[in-house]
Amino acid sequence: MRTRVVREGSVGLLVLFGLGLVTGLIFWIRGFNLGGRAYTLEVELVDALGLSVGSPVKFRGVKVGHIIQMRPQTQKVIVEVEITSSKVLIPRQINVETSQSGFVGQAALEFRPTDVRVSDANLDEFSPFEPNCDPRLIVCQGDRLKGESGNNLEELIRATMQIATQLGGTDLKATLDNLSQAAVDVSQLSKDTKVALKDVSRAARSVNQLSLDARQQLQTFTVATRSVTTAAQQVNQLGSEVNTLVRVNRGTLVTSLQNLQEASQELKGVVNDLSPVISRVHKSQLIENLEQLAANGAQASENLKTLTTAINNPATLVELTQTLDAARVTFQNTQKITSDLEQITGNAEFRQNLIRLINGLSKLISSSLDLQQQVQVAQQRSPVAPQPVQPNAGQTNPIVPRQDPNQDSVNP
16 A cells, blocks of 8 residues: 555656656746846847857857847848846947857857946946836847847858959969069168168268268357457447547647648748858858758758658557557546545545646646657757868868757858
């Protein structure tokens, strides 16, 4: 009896286990997920490229669902996918494309987001189901997305066949020859470029040396230009000083010329006074002395002419300029000394006395110069007096004229 009960119980348990297994298999095939609620999406594709019902759906490379239905149409293919968990939120900015991976080339549908606007802190607030779904940020239940056909093995084989066809053509040898010639040309071009780079390097060094030389020459030229400018300024200053000197001393020069004219007139009067003496000399047989006297007069005239020329000589004017410059420098130094003394003493009366002394010294120097000029003029104006000659043995010796500054006439 107990054996029968055990046998019937075992059969019952086996039946229950079989029913549970069939139910679980049905739920598994239907995609039932105990961890969360699934939601579906639709994807439009131009070409399915090996996709089929049950192909995996990946998000960031992880399987999150599978394809549950495919509806081919005239211009496109509608692929319905199921995301197994509602906790998987897919951003709205996303690229959907087909891909093949593995040795056998298993096709899959890839979801690759391009812009994520949902932060991890707000994941609990959103859901792919209404009313917690925001279509601006995430993909909601039943949305349709546009997908693209990605790379696959068939396209790779097709492209390989096209390349093989092109390489197997009659132009392959010519293409290889052209490539070989191009390689030779590139090698020669690299050699020429290397030589050209060496030439450019040498030229650059030469240009650097030339720039250094030019810089030195420019520095020398700059120094020379500054020197010429300084010299020109000094020449202009000297010309201004000479013009000022001539303008200031014009009256003195006119006075000197008038004095020379007066001396010439006096000399003419002396010559007129000598006419009776000359007649008496002729009568007293002193012709030789008269000739000597005439020679002396001619010499005096030459001396007077030399004096006039010396006065009109630019060298004399330069010496006069130097003298005036020296006097000016002396006056400037005196003024500096006066200012220094004024700063030291601070006595106005002492300054006035010193100014009077300086003016007196200046007048004394001017008077000395005028006196020296007058003495020279007086010496040139003095007549030449012949000495009497005593005949000795019929020989007449010439008498050398003697100048006497105290006599105004010649005694025979």
